[in-house]
Amino acid sequence: MRRVWLVWGLMLIVLTGCWNNRELDKLAIVAGLGIDKSEQPGEYKVSMQIVNPGAITMGRKSGGGSKAMPVSVYTETGSTIFEAMRKTANSVPRQPFFAHTQMVIIGEELAREGFSHLFDFYERSRELRLNAPILIAKGSKAEQVLSLITPLENVPASGIMKRLTLASKIWGGSHELSIKALLQTLVSKGEPAISGIRIQGDPQIGTTSENLEETNTSTSLVIDSIAVLKEGKLVSWLSEEKARGTLYLLNELKGTIMSLPCQDKPEGVAIEVLRSSTTTHVDVKHGRPLFRIEVEQEGSISELQCQMDISKRETMVKLQKEWAKATEEEIAAAVQAAKEKKSDIFQFGARVHEQKPGVWKKWKQDWPEMFADSLLEVQVEAYIRRTGMRIKPYKVGGD
Amino acid sequence: MRWKSRPESSQQPAQPALAEQVAVNVAHLKTLLGNSSDLVVRELQAVGEIRTAAAYMDGITDKDKINDYIIHALLTETNQLPKEPQKNRQSAGDDLLSFIQTHALAVGEVRIVQDWDRVILSVLSGDTVLFVEGYAEALICGTKGGQHRNVEEPSTQLVIRGPKEGFTESIGTNVSLVRKRIKSKDLWLETMKIGQVTQTDVAVMYIQGIASEKIVKEIKRRLNRINTDGILESGYIEEFIEDKGNTPFPTIYNTERPDSVAANLLEGRIAIFIDGTPFVLVAPTTFFMHFQSPEDYYQRYPVSSAIRLLRYGTFLIALFGPSVYIAAITFHQEMIPTALLINLAAQRESVPFPALIEALLMEVAFEILREAGVRMPRAVGQAVSIVGALVLGQAAVEAGIVSSMMVIVVSITGISSFANPSFSMSLGVRFVRFLMMFSAAIFGFYGMAIFSLLILTHMCSMRSFGIPYMSPFSPFILEDHKDTLIRFPLKKLFTRPRLISQQDVIRQGTQSEPSKGRG
Numbered sequence: 001m002r003r004v005w006l007v008w009g010l011m012l013i014v015l016t017g018c019w020n021n022r023e024l025d026k027l028a029i030v031a032g033l034g035i036d037k038s039e040q041p042g043e044y045k046v047s048m049q050i051v052n053p054g055a056i057t058m059g060r061k062s063g064g065g066s067k068a069m070p071v072s073v074y075t076e077t078g079s080t081i082f083e084a085m086r087k088t089a090n091s092v093p094r095q096p097f098f099a100h101t102q103m104v105i106i107g108e109e110l111a112r113e114g115f116s117h118l119f120d121f122y123e124r125s126r127e128l129r130l131n132a133p134i135l136i137a138k139g140s141k142a143e144q145v146l147s148l149i150t151p152l153e154n155v156p157a158s159g160i161m162k163r164l165t166l167a168s169k170i171w172g173g174s175h176e177l178s179i180k181a182l183l184q185t186l187v188s189k190g191e192p193a194i195s196g197i198r199i200q201g202d203p204q205i206g207t208t209s210e211n212l213e214e215t216n217t218s219t220s221l222v223i224d225s226i227a228v229l230k231e232g233k234l235v236s237w238l239s240e241e242k243a244r245g246t247l248y249l250l251n252e253l254k255g256t257i258m259s260l261p262c263q264d265k266p267e268g269v270a271i272e273v274l275r276s277s278t279t280t281h282v283d284v285k286h287g288r289p290l291f292r293i294e295v296e297q298e299g300s301i302s303e304l305q306c307q308m309d310i311s312k313r314e315t316m317v318k319l320q321k322e323w324a325k326a327t328e329e330e331i332a333a334a335v336q337a338a339k340e341k342k343s344d345i346f347q348f349g350a351r352v353h354e355q356k357p358g359v360w361k362k363w364k365q366d367w368p369e370m371f372a373d374s375l376l377e378v379q380v381e382a383y384i385r386r387t388g389m390r391i392k393p394y395k396v397g398g399d
Numbered sequence: 400m401r402w403k404s405r406p407e408s409s410q411q412p413a414q415p416a417l418a419e420q421v422a423v424n425v426a427h428l429k430t431l432l433g434n435s436s437d438l439v440v441r442e443l444q445a446v447g448e449i450r451t452a453a454a455y456m457d458g459i460t461d462k463d464k465i466n467d468y469i470i471h472a473l474l475t476e477t478n479q480l481p482k483e484p485q486k487n488r489q490s491a492g493d494d495l496l497s498f499i500q501t502h503a504l505a506v507g508e509v510r511i512v513q514d515w516d517r518v519i520l521s522v523l524s525g526d527t528v529l530f531v532e533g534y535a536e537a538l539i540c541g542t543k544g545g546q547h548r549n550v551e552e553p554s555t556q557l558v559i560r561g562p563k564e565g566f567t568e569s570i571g572t573n574v575s576l577v578r579k580r581i582k583s584k585d586l587w588l589e590t591m592k593i594g595q596v597t598q599t600d601v602a603v604m605y606i607q608g609i610a611s612e613k614i615v616k617e618i619k620r621r622l623n624r625i626n627t628d629g630i631l632e633s634g635y636i637e638e639f640i641e642d643k644g645n646t647p648f649p650t651i652y653n654t655e656r657p658d659s660v661a662a663n664l665l666e667g668r669i670a671i672f673i674d675g676t677p678f679v680l681v682a683p684t685t686f687f688m689h690f691q692s693p694e695d696y697y698q699r700y701p702v703s704s705a706i707r708l709l710r711y712g713t714f715l716i717a718l719f720g721p722s723v724y725i726a727a728i729t730f731h732q733e734m735i736p737t738a739l740l741i742n743l744a745a746q747r748e749s750v751p752f753p754a755l756i757e758a759l760l761m762e763v764a765f766e767i768l769r770e771a772g773v774r775m776p777r778a779v780g781q782a783v784s785i786v787g788a789l790v791l792g793q794a795a796v797e798a799g800i801v802s803s804m805m806v807i808v809v810s811i812t813g814i815s816s817f818a819n820p821s822f823s824m825s826l827g828v829r830f831v832r833f834l835m836m837f838s839a840a841i842f843g844f845y846g847m848a849i850f851s852l853l854i855l856t857h858m859c860s861m862r863s864f865g866i867p868y869m870s871p872f873s874p875f876i877l878e879d880h881k882d883t884l885i886r887f888p889l890k891k892l893f894t895r896p897r898l899i900s901q902q903d904v905i906r907q908g909t910q911s912e913p914s915k916g917r918g
Contacts, residue, residue, distance in 0.1 A: 008853050021729045023754060024747045029740065053745035099733030100740060158737060
């Protein structure tokens with residue numbers, strides 16, 4: 001038994017574990033982190049959205065009667081991110097706790113100047129999560145985005161996080177890029193595809209509880225575009241179809257709705273994409289990179305606004321072809337837009353590195369130029385698997 | 400601290416031999432018992448004019464038996480004997496005593512004894528002693544009886560399906576309850592008296608040929624070694640014969656259920672009955688025995704297996720519940736899902752204590768409630784449990800002394816500790832839980848892991864009569880896993896636990912499965 005005690009004591013001393021003991025009521029849970037350019041040159045403005053737990057549950061108990069806001073935003077400036085973060089101790093009564101930070105938002109102004117050097121503290125810190133996504137505040141400051149309160153979600157940062165996940169899952173207009181993935185693309189030659197978040201409506205009203213007291217919310221947050229970066233600097237935005245084309249190319253499209261012409265109506269068929277998978281092959285043609293994109297997707301018809309007889313095989317085949325063509329166009333448009341800005345947001349460089357390592361050695365020096373000069377071949381195979389709960393649409397007035 | 404220095408056996412001076420005169424014997428008996436008023440002496444003239452005296456203790460004897468079959472029989476039957484006992488004394492004397500023994504006494508058990516020790520012991524055990532004038536010997540008639548509880552449903556280890564009989568305080572009844580279940584000539588019983596003052600009957604029961612002879616011998620050796628003044632409950636014996644005293648975990652199983660004892664005897668274990676308690680000890684014991692309820696074998700096996708797994712789950716909750724909570728909210732906040740963490744933070748907002756103090760407050764309050772619930776009179780039990788559980792819990796949360804989550808954690812922990820079929824084991828778990836809470840508060844999950852390791856090492860190092868406590872896990876015995884974490888169908892349980900019954904491990908033929916196809 002003495003030997004057991006000895007081994008036990010040794011283990012306590014020698015092995016490592018989480019040391020410090022912190023009571024929950026001494027922590028300020030940071031839900032969201034925003035980084036902006038400061039007025040002072042070379043300084044950053046860091047905003048933290050801190051959860052006010054008391055207000056959240058009090059609101060739940062008394063049916064929203066509480067005056068306290070569910071979150072508070074604290075802002076500090078500093079020449080490094082960590083300095084600014086620590087400075088908030090002057091204004092926050094509790095120690096900020098970053099392990100539950102839902103996402104990081106970069107202000108557009110800072111994004112245009114470049115922010116790729118800002119993430120070292122993220123990797124170094126033991127608290128911050130590398131799987132939190134990153135967003136760029138489109139047309140506003142990160143601080144403003146963090147200060148908005150919106151209905152349905154008590155903690156706005158969780159709301160943004162859920163919006164992002166949902167939008168990329170069922171609409172396909174945004175890309176959930178984690179800090180970890182961002183760091184991986186930063187160290188390679190490609191550019192990250194970061195989603196943009198914009199404020200719709202008056203940002204001032206959005207920071208007050210007034211925003212929650214209207215049925216038709218006057219200020220809301222929208223995630224609907226993907227940033228095009230060049231050398232870590234924001235140069236332009238891709239939206240709608242081009243954003244979706246980007247997701248196809250990244251093989252990250254999980255689901256979306258595509259509209260196709262229905263007889264005389266230009267967008268009368270709604271097809272829900274259920275599964276999609278993209279493979280990228282790299283070839284060399286006349287010394288230029290050639291990317292062969294193969295997309296295989298399945299979907300179902302969700303809406304028909306004309307009398308199309310989809311019980312016929314030919315109609316379905318036609319519809320599938322149209323769908324494939326529309327997809328090809330979206331992909332081509334996305335690539336074209338990125339090529340114009342010489343920004344490889346599709347990680348084509350990484351594909352070349354994987355598939356043609358010899359060629360990559362020559363190309364990687366001026367990869368943005370090579371990318372802008374690349375050729376594209378897109379081949380889409382689209383299958384409509386289901387038509388919903390009925391086949392032919394109802395006929396108004398009948399025969 | 401054992402009484403090693405004390406001399407073995409009789410401390411009193413040697414008793415004088417029995418006298419030939421009844422009056423002397425009766426007087427001596429009375430003196431020996433300190434003129435206790437419950438000693439009844441009935442003097443009578445048997446065989447015409449020979450003085451005899453019957454002595455017994457009131458209350459522990461069967462009075463009807465004494466009246467009808469001893470006194471009445473003596474007064475009528477012995478009159479048929481020729482009235483010249485003084486002649487040819489030597490042979491006639493023997494004749495008289497054996498005549499009384501063979502013809503007069505209509506009780507099942509009659510012995511002739513010569514020394515006072517046995518006379519006293521018999522009288523105190525409820526037998527009747529019969530002195531006959533002119534003989535330095537006494538007749539002992541088995542008339543044990545008196546009041547004891549009827550066979551009732553056991554108050555611990557209840558089952559829904561299964562026999563409802565429980566042991567009583569009478570060792571004879573208890574032995575018979577097991578005999579009724581195992582009608583085998585191999586069911587052997589050995590009785591001994593332990594306790595110099597109490598002279599408690601202790602019986603060792605086992606099935607010859609199944610139980611390991613080595614363990615039987617070891618148990619008997621340890622029982623014989625006990626040198627104490629009194630045995631009042633099986634707990635005394637348990638402490639005296641167990642392998643390791645310094646452990647919160649029971650190394651000897653105790654049960655109030657005859658079916659449980661019978662099942663354990665069939666597995667090759669040995670039962671120890673102690674007079675005066677309904678709890679029968681079963682040894683050797685493994686850790687996993689404490690998670691088996693007799694009902695596991697009476698209900699369908701898939702359900703029983705699931706319930707048994709649930710029971711292991713409740714053991715873990717009872718052991719780790721509050722400590723996991725403490726560790727998670729003071730050390731590992733990042734592990735808790737965000738929404739839950741915010742919720743917990745809001746609850747803890749108004750609590751002025753650190754999590755450990757909060758947990759200790761609630762746990763101690765709960766232990767007080769439990770202790771009060773066991774000790775207090777039945778009539779006030781309801782009131783206390785309502786005040787304790789509902790009012791105290793609710794008020795403490797509303798006053799902001801403890802968080803509601805802590806009340807939930809403590810409640811589920813408390814309920815889980817009741818789900819264990821073995822009360823001795825849940826007592827041990829209750830104790831270890833507090834130590835676990837401290838290690839969680841000091842070192843978080845790391846401390847819990849280290850402390851659990853220590854406990855596991857301790858449990859693996861324990862043995863019960865030579866059988867490793869953690870078997871069949873340590874050492875690993877694949878065959879015995881058929882009835883450890885889950886219960887296989889009875890048809891598949893054809894072996895007995897390997898280590899326990901070392902001789903006859905095959906339980907049933909494999910042919911007990913119905914043949915397929917022919918139905």
